[in-house]
Amino acid sequence: MKNLSLGDKIFDVVNYLIMIFLSIITLYPFLYVLAVSLNDPFDAIKGGITIFPRVFTLDNYKEVFNYPTIGQATLISVLRTLIGTLLSVLSTAMVAYVLSRKDFFARKFITTLFIITMYVGGGLVPEYLLIRGLGLMNNFLVYILPGLISPFNIILIRAYIDTLPTELQESAMIDGANDLVIFFRIIFPLCIPVLATIALFVAVGHWNSWFDTYLYCGGNKYLTTLQYELQKILANAAASSTTIDYYSNLDPTRTMRVTPQSLRMAMTIVTTLPIVFVYPFLQKYFIKGMTLGAVRT
Amino acid sequence: MEHIIKTIRKQKYLILMILPFVIWLIIFRYIPLWGWITAFQNYKPGIPITQQQWVGLKYFREMFSDPEFYLVMRNTLAMSILGLIFGFPLPIILAILINEIRHIAFKRTVQTISYLPHFVSWVIVASIVHAMLAPDGVVNYFLMKIGLIKQPILFFGDPKYFWWIVVFSDIWKEIGWNTIIFLAAITAINPELYEAAEVDGASRFRKIWHITLPGIMPTVIVILILCIGNIINIGFERQFLLRTSAVRNVSDVIDLYALDYGIRAGRFSFGTAAGIFKSVISLFLLFSANKLSKKITGYKII
Numbered sequence: 001m002k003n004l005s006l007g008d009k010i011f012d013v014v015n016y017l018i019m020i021f022l023s024i025i026t027l028y029p030f031l032y033v034l035a036v037s038l039n040d041p042f043d044a045i046k047g048g049i050t051i052f053p054r055v056f057t058l059d060n061y062k063e064v065f066n067y068p069t070i071g072q073a074t075l076i077s078v079l080r081t082l083i084g085t086l087l088s089v090l091s092t093a094m095v096a097y098v099l100s101r102k103d104f105f106a107r108k109f110i111t112t113l114f115i116i117t118m119y120v121g122g123g124l125v126p127e128y129l130l131i132r133g134l135g136l137m138n139n140f141l142v143y144i145l146p147g148l149i150s151p152f153n154i155i156l157i158r159a160y161i162d163t164l165p166t167e168l169q170e171s172a173m174i175d176g177a178n179d180l181v182i183f184f185r186i187i188f189p190l191c192i193p194v195l196a197t198i199a200l201f202v203a204v205g206h207w208n209s210w211f212d213t214y215l216y217c218g219g220n221k222y223l224t225t226l227q228y229e230l231q232k233i234l235a236n237a238a239a240s241s242t243t244i245d246y247y248s249n250l251d252p253t254r255t256m257r258v259t260p261q262s263l264r265m266a267m268t269i270v271t272t273l274p275i276v277f278v279y280p281f282l283q284k285y286f287i288k289g290m291t292l293g294a295v296r297t
Numbered sequence: 298m299e300h301i302i303k304t305i306r307k308q309k310y311l312i313l314m315i316l317p318f319v320i321w322l323i324i325f326r327y328i329p330l331w332g333w334i335t336a337f338q339n340y341k342p343g344i345p346i347t348q349q350q351w352v353g354l355k356y357f358r359e360m361f362s363d364p365e366f367y368l369v370m371r372n373t374l375a376m377s378i379l380g381l382i383f384g385f386p387l388p389i390i391l392a393i394l395i396n397e398i399r400h401i402a403f404k405r406t407v408q409t410i411s412y413l414p415h416f417v418s419w420v421i422v423a424s425i426v427h428a429m430l431a432p433d434g435v436v437n438y439f440l441m442k443i444g445l446i447k448q449p450i451l452f453f454g455d456p457k458y459f460w461w462i463v464v465f466s467d468i469w470k471e472i473g474w475n476t477i478i479f480l481a482a483i484t485a486i487n488p489e490l491y492e493a494a495e496v497d498g499a500s501r502f503r504k505i506w507h508i509t510l511p512g513i514m515p516t517v518i519v520i521l522i523l524c525i526g527n528i529i530n531i532g533f534e535r536q537f538l539l540r541t542s543a544v545r546n547v548s549d550v551i552d553l554y555a556l557d558y559g560i561r562a563g564r565f566s567f568g569t570a571a572g573i574f575k576s577v578i579s580l581f582l583l584f585s586a587n588k589l590s591k592k593i594t595g596y597k598i599i
Binding site: 122125127227271 | 304305308310311313314315318319321322324325326327328329330331332333335342391394395397398399403406407409410411412413414416417418419420421423424425426427428429431432433434435437438449469473500501502534537538552555556559560565568569571572573575576580583
């Protein structure tokens, strides 16, 4: 290690301080929500909670698990994430494979059809009318079908397939394998690294989405998702935080065990946890995925 | 003819594999585009689109004479431009600073932490922001503690805070994630340049200024142009989730306008017209940006 000049040392110290500050700014809001969610709801109204709960309780979480729709909302969230991700990855890989085949006669045309949709879409209202026209309102399929394939992911997978040696496909063809067999037996297994990256992103997208529930399935209490339930609680709370009567609906003499605010905090933590659990896996893959995308731009 | 049949027979499995998805593409991506013609009709649900009554540009005229339309355009542009001014330079600065960290484990940790909020939904972020900025939230507590204010500020009760809340909650969520592309650009810089500068006794600042910054400039320009091309596409999730009835005048953006007046009020033709307006402006901006990019940097972004 060579000698650092004074300027370099100051730079390092300031830089480290900035990074520590950034990390605190990033993590603190989660910590704050966690503290409030573990604090007695009627004590929390007094404010002043910063890092640790002041009056510890698990009541807010008990209330979350007693929340009438929580079980089915969790189930739907998990189902849409699993089924949606699986189908999405399989479909996108299949399209990417066919479009990677230089001998496929409609390759250019279909590629263009997909690429166009990256730049122009029908918009909110025509899509809504389409879903209604197809009878997909209040239907689980509305979570899976409209977002099934993303052109960007096709490009990522196709770029990956292009890096695989063509001899693999050629020798399989000589052995008499048809295109289906080549895809499922050779291409798909070889693409696992890129497919894992995409699957994680798609899964996070499914887990995080709420607007499709709001727009298409809000009326069906058996099809709501966790994010949507949280959004509903948030909307109620937001409506009451605008005026000075913020506290008026939180009369402690009522027999309510928790306040909407505290319930929301606990629900926020419960909804965030799965992301935190898969995050280490995401970490491993997403840099690869991002740089793949960056090369194209 | 025979040639075509032969090709189809030879590629039957390929066709079988892609056909369902071409049908999917037409239904879910092209039929909504075809639905644009409802903007020129007096659309009534239940009647086939070809038998609707034509009204020409009636809904566009209505939109352009609606004061609220100008309000939502103002809000869209304001939040977009504020987001660009504050949100664009920060990830570049952060990427350069992260790159200067010598301690590898510390660098990894900072990166891991800073990417995390990107993966959390806007519902959660909005919930956190509402909690922190509530009258009994920690921000008001802190401001009162250091004596800046005497009464809690109603952050969501006063329109003057809303744009800043939207812009800075977005920066909080995405700043780390947005460094990735610049960090990738920095790693592509030839290390010999730094070695040569070191031999010449250049300081850290000089190396950043004369090597790192020029090295990532093409990426910076491409991303900037891309951002400008997307200036009208700011989405609506943040605004939808953060807005309260007290700040409607400053919170509603073009997509929310289409949502509230198009879908909720059942005025489908009007909502479609608003959507078309947005798409056309956005395409125009994107293509202009692309031209500009080709001219300045030689890179095409589309």
